[in-house]
Amino acid sequence: xxxxxxxxxxxxxxxxxxxIHIQDGARVAIIGPSGAGKSTLLSAIAGFLPLHHxxxxxxxxxxxxxxxxxxxLSMVFQEANLFPHLNIAQNVxxxxxxxxKLSSAQHERIAQALEVVGLxxxxxxxxxxxxxxxxxxxxxARVLVQDRPxxxxxxxxxxxxxxxxxEMLDLVSELLDxxxxxxxxxxxxxxxxxxxxxxxxxxxxGQATGPHDTGALLDDPPAALREYLG
Amino acid sequence: xxxxxxxxxxWPGVIAAAFVxxxxxxxxxxxxxxxxxxxxxxxxxxxxxxxxxxQSVMSAVLSxxxxxxxxxxxxxxxxxxxxxxxxxxxxxxxxxxxxxVLGLLAVLGRNGVLNGALGWLGLPEVQIYGLHGVVLAHxxxxxxxxxxxxxxxxxxxxxxxFRLAAQLRFSPRDMWRVLERPMLMRxxxxxxxxxxxxxxxxxxxxxxxxxxxxxxxxxxxxxxxxRFDFDLGKAALLGCIQIGLxxxxxxxxxxxxxTDSFGGGLDRTVERWDAxxxxxxxxxxxxxASAALFLLLPLGMIVGRGVQGVFEMPVNxxxxxxxxxxxxxxxxxxxxxxxxxxxxxxxxxxxxESVGVLGIASSPLVIGTGLFVMIYPVADPIALALPVxxxxxxxxALPFALRVLVPAVRDVVQDYGRLAASLNVTGAVWLxxxxxxxxxxxxxxxxxLTAALSMGDLGVIALFADAERATLPLQxxxxxxxxxxxxxxxxxxxxxxxxxxxFWLFDQGGxxxxxx
Numbered sequence: 001x002x003x004x005x006x007x008x009x010x011x012x013x014x015x016x017x018x019x020i021h022i023q024d025g026a027r028v029a030i031i032g033p034s035g036a037g038k039s040t041l042l043s044a045i046a047g048f049l050p051l052h053h054x055x056x057x058x059x060x061x062x063x064x065x066x067x068x069x070x071x072x073l074s075m076v077f078q079e080a081n082l083f084p085h086l087n088i089a090q091n092v093x094x095x096x097x098x099x100x101k102l103s104s105a106q107h108e109r110i111a112q113a114l115e116v117v118g119l120x121x122x123x124x125x126x127x128x129x130x131x132x133x134x135x136x137x138x139x140x141a142r143v144l145v146q147d148r149p150x151x152x153x154x155x156x157x158x159x160x161x162x163x164x165x166x167e168m169l170d171l172v173s174e175l176l177d178x179x180x181x182x183x184x185x186x187x188x189x190x191x192x193x194x195x196x197x198x199x200x201x202x203x204x205x206g207q208a209t210g211p212h213d214t215g216a217l218l219d220d221p222p223a224a225l226r227e228y229l230g
Numbered sequence: 231x232x233x234x235x236x237x238x239x240x241w242p243g244v245i246a247a248a249f250v251x252x253x254x255x256x257x258x259x260x261x262x263x264x265x266x267x268x269x270x271x272x273x274x275x276x277x278x279x280x281x282x283x284x285q286s287v288m289s290a291v292l293s294x295x296x297x298x299x300x301x302x303x304x305x306x307x308x309x310x311x312x313x314x315x316x317x318x319x320x321x322x323x324x325x326x327x328x329x330x331v332l333g334l335l336a337v338l339g340r341n342g343v344l345n346g347a348l349g350w351l352g353l354p355e356v357q358i359y360g361l362h363g364v365v366l367a368h369x370x371x372x373x374x375x376x377x378x379x380x381x382x383x384x385x386x387x388x389x390x391x392f393r394l395a396a397q398l399r400f401s402p403r404d405m406w407r408v409l410e411r412p413m414l415m416r417x418x419x420x421x422x423x424x425x426x427x428x429x430x431x432x433x434x435x436x437x438x439x440x441x442x443x444x445x446x447x448x449x450x451x452x453x454x455x456x457r458f459d460f461d462l463g464k465a466a467l468l469g470c471i472q473i474g475l476x477x478x479x480x481x482x483x484x485x486x487x488x489t490d491s492f493g494g495g496l497d498r499t500v501e502r503w504d505a506x507x508x509x510x511x512x513x514x515x516x517x518x519a520s521a522a523l524f525l526l527l528p529l530g531m532i533v534g535r536g537v538q539g540v541f542e543m544p545v546n547x548x549x550x551x552x553x554x555x556x557x558x559x560x561x562x563x564x565x566x567x568x569x570x571x572x573x574x575x576x577x578x579x580x581x582x583e584s585v586g587v588l589g590i591a592s593s594p595l596v597i598g599t600g601l602f603v604m605i606y607p608v609a610d611p612i613a614l615a616l617p618v619x620x621x622x623x624x625x626x627a628l629p630f631a632l633r634v635l636v637p638a639v640r641d642v643v644q645d646y647g648r649l650a651a652s653l654n655v656t657g658a659v660w661l662x663x664x665x666x667x668x669x670x671x672x673x674x675x676x677x678x679l680t681a682a683l684s685m686g687d688l689g690v691i692a693l694f695a696d697a698e699r700a701t702l703p704l705q706x707x708x709x710x711x712x713x714x715x716x717x718x719x720x721x722x723x724x725x726x727x728x729x730x731x732x733f734w735l736f737d738q739g740g741x742x743x744x745x746x
Contacts, residue, residue: 048648069654080645085667098655100663 002045002150002182004208007054009037009044016040018054018208020201024149027176027183028211029193032203033228038186039078041201041208042152045184046075058150069098073150074143078158081139082127088114088138089123095146113141116178117171133164137171144175151176153185169196190218190229204228238643239657240582243575246568247585250625254592257600258473264603265470266463274443275468278451281444282475285361286429289368290422296369297376297421298414300521303514304377305384315522316381319374322525324679324733325726326686327371327434328703332710332722333528334358334367336535343531363439364447368432372425374525379424383417384410402510423483431476431593434688438707448472452595456693462603469596477591484587529726535716536723542716543724550705551724554685557620557701558732561684562677564624565631569676572628573635574665577643583636586629594622598690615694619701623684630683631676638672639665674740678733685729702728 007018016037022028030038043049045056047068055062063071074095082091092110093102102110114120117137119130127135136157143151153172157165173196176183184201187193193200199211204224210217221229271279304316322330337343338358345355358366391409400408433449440446446454448468455465576582601618605611611618642665650656650664666673688703695704702725709718 046652048651067654067656068648068651069656075652077649080649083646083649083664083668086663094653094655094663098653098663099659 001057001059002184003055003057003060004045005055005057007044007056007208008052009040009049010052011040011049014040015052015206016203016208017206018201020208020210022182022184022199022211025180025182026199026211027173027197028185029197029200029214030184030186030203030208031188031190031193031200032225034188036203036205037208038188038203039154041203042075042154042184042186046073046152047071072148073152074146074148075152076136076139076143076154076156078155081142081156082135084127087124087126088119088130088141091127091138092142092145095142109145110141113144114138116144116175117141132160133168136160136168140168140171140175144179147179148181150182150184153183155186155188158188165192166195172196194218238574238578240575240579242571243573243579243582246571247575247582250568250572250585250628251588253621253625254588254597257597257604258469258592260600260603261466261469261596263466264462265466271467271471274446275451275471277443278446278448278468279471279475281361281440282430282432282447282449285364285368285432285445285447286426286479288361288365289372289429290426292365292369293372293376293425294380294418294422296373296521297380298418300373300517301377301380301384302410303517304381307511307514307518309518315518316378318522318525319378321529321730322371322374324682324686324729325371325529326688326703326729327367328438328688328706328710329532329686329722329726329729330370330528331367331435331438332706332718333532334363334370336531336719337528338363338366343527359439360442360445361440364432364435364445367435367439368425368429370524370528371435372428373521376421376425377521379421380414380417383413387413420483420486423479423486427476427479427483427590430479431472433595433692434703437688437692438710448475449593449595452599453693456599456602462599465599466603469593469599472593473591473596476593480587480591484590532719532722532726535719536726539716539718539720540723541720542714543720544709544714544717546700547702547705547709547717547721547724550700550702551721551728553616553700554702554725555728555732557616557623558681558685558728560617560620561623561627562681562736564621565627565680566673566677568624569628569631569635570673573632573639576632576636577639583632586632589625589629592625594626594687594689595693597622597625598693602693612694612696612699615691615696615699616701618694619687619689619691620684622690623687624680626687626689627676627680627683630679634672634676634679635669638669642668671740674736674738677740678736681736682729682733685732686725 001024002022004018004020009016014037018041030041032038040049044051047066051064056064058072089107089110090100092113093100093106096102096106096109111120111123114122117140119134119137119141122130122134127138130138139156157168160168169192172183183197185192185197193214197214200214200217201208201210202212202217202222202225217225304312335342335358338356339345340355348355387409395405395409431449432447433453436445436447436450437453440450448471452465452468452472455461455468572582572585598618602611605614646664646668650660655663686703688707691701691704692707700708702721706718706721706725709721
């Protein structure tokens with residue numbers, strides 16, 4: 001279980017507070033007006049931002065002192081999820097061993113993960129040789145081999161077209177079925193939230209609240225969200 | 231933002247920067263302590279100061295004044311070989327000074343092409359030594375630099391502006407008033423200041439084309455005080471003056487210049503709808519052709535005369551070539567050991583970058599004098615001539631290397647820092663898997679630049695060397711001094727090939743197999 005306990009993040013005049021519990025295996029969308037701090041919340045959980053006060057707990061353990069790479073989570077960013085000079089197998093392999101000294105068993109696992117995301121046989125390609133959708137798939141293959149209990153998505157599919165994005169969200173859903181991981185996904189599109197999440201954290205006016213039921217929240221949005229959704 | 235994305239270790243950079251600072255400031259202090267102020271400045275010293283400033287002003291004014299129309303012509307014309315020409319404009323930066331001087335002498339010297347033609351026409355001959363020659367050589371080196379800086383300014387004007395100007399039916403005068411003049415007002419002072427600062431520490435040009443009471447720079451005066459009079463106190467006093475002059479000029483130049491003269495993107499022309507008249511087209515063509523000729527003729531002469539001269543080269547010149555290659559490679563290694571940690575550290579501690587400024591403000595001859603003063607009591611400085619040369623060359627190339635590497639490291643940290651951190655790719659693994667592969671191209675460029683600059687350097691080595699220890703530029707200077715013109719031309723061709731070749735090797739090495 002992920003617990004944000006009396007969390008407070010400050011950056012200059014910007015401030016965001018959160019007091020949230022998220023159950024294991026939950027799939028949670030983070031939505032709210034732009035600039036409200038959706039990505040900031042994710043960055044803090046991932047360990048990129050210092051907390052002003054409060055604690056982040058995973059299964060009751062404070063993970064606040066851990067460096068980003070040591071936290072029990074994997075993350076997919078808005079862009080630049082792959083190193084352009086490394087091939088796809090190496091990019092995925094970083095999820096298993098950061099120094100890329102991979103055993104043959106690990107190579108086997110990478111090949112399987114690529115198969116699962118539909119990139120079978122593309123091990124030695126460089127990211128530039130893949131389409132945008134395929135690059136997203138490679139990043140998701142890495143999430144799969146990392147096999148961490150919490151997955152953070154910071155709008156990684158925002159640049160893809162609607163059909164491709166839906167495809168990627170379904171793939172995410174499929175991967176989560178396999179691993180049973182908990183999902184936190186930033187989105188600015190309510191359709192994304194409806195598609196794969198049952199719960200939603202609302203970030204607005206310096207507060208992160210929830211989790212709310214996604215359907216109910218979007219059907220009857222509070223004032224702050226209504227203005228944004230239009 | 232207090233981003234904890236990447237754990238960058240800055241202590242290696244701090245150590246490297248401290249080493250450079252101690253070297254530059256330590257030698258400066260050694261020089262200051264040794265300086266004999268009571269001796270005061272004689273009339274010849276004042277003449278050197280006046281000449282240094284005068285030739286710098288003239289060189290900078292001429293370089294920029296010639297560069298503006300050439301840059302404009304290049305900015306608005308598309309033609310076959312344009313890309314080559316723009317690349318060629320970068321060549322003088324790594325061209326050994328002594329080689330360029332030989333090329334200029336071949337064209338404009340007493341027995342040069344120009345005077346041959348003038349004599350045939352029964353006209354009086356042109357004199358290249360003295361103020362003329364020094365300024366001419368400086369224009370040869372710096373006009374192309376100015377063209378590149380100003381061309382960048384022209385290309386920074388967004389294409390939409392030119393479309394809008396065409397829509398509004400701007401006349402050339404309107405174009406000048408609204409678009410071009412404001413851009414030049416922004417770019418030209420920086421270009422002028424850089425060239426002024428570079429000419430203030432001119433040594434090799436003054437050594438070969440200047441000299442005498444009327445055409446001696448302060449750097450040259452340091453060398454003469456040191457080498458001919460062995461007057462360390464005088465050399466040190468002049469060194470203090472040089473630091474004041476060159477350092478001041480460098481500070482001003484840094485303040486005024488924001489453009490990066492190495493930057494790419496110069497190979498596109500802005501589509502324009504003005505200046506399509508026949509007269510303007512011809513005028514631009516004449517300008518471009520003259521600039522190309524000005525650059526290519528001396529280079530061509532070196533190649534032409536050098537091919538025969540290679541066989542006339544004495545054995546010690548070949549040995550000197552081998553020595554130069556070693557010095558150049560050692561210098562490159564030292565540069566990388568200094569520049570890489572500093573550039574990495576500067577991604578977090580911006581202060582580290584400023585050690586590059588020290589490098590620009592300092593003078594090789596002052597560092598050389600300082601090292602001599604420090605080494606002299608404990609060891610024979612002459613025996614250490616080559617290591618000292620390699621070290622000083624590395625420090626001199628450091629500002630340029632940092633200018634390339636610091637932004638490159640910053641980009642990698644910005645683009646891939648979080649991704650690497652989230653995958654626990656840190657420390658030495660981050661260096662091996664992420665940073666070094668991403669830096670290949672700028673590292674190759676910086677290494678090539680350093681290797682070429684060191685290969686062609688005629689500075690500290692002239693201060694320290696004896697008959698046995700010489701680099702190729704020094705050996706070439708000696709051949710010229712003893713009127714062995716053929717052999718000197720051969721040495722010039724070898725030096726030119728070595729400098730450009732080593733730059734090309736490193737630069738290409740960094741570029742091959744790089745994925746976007």
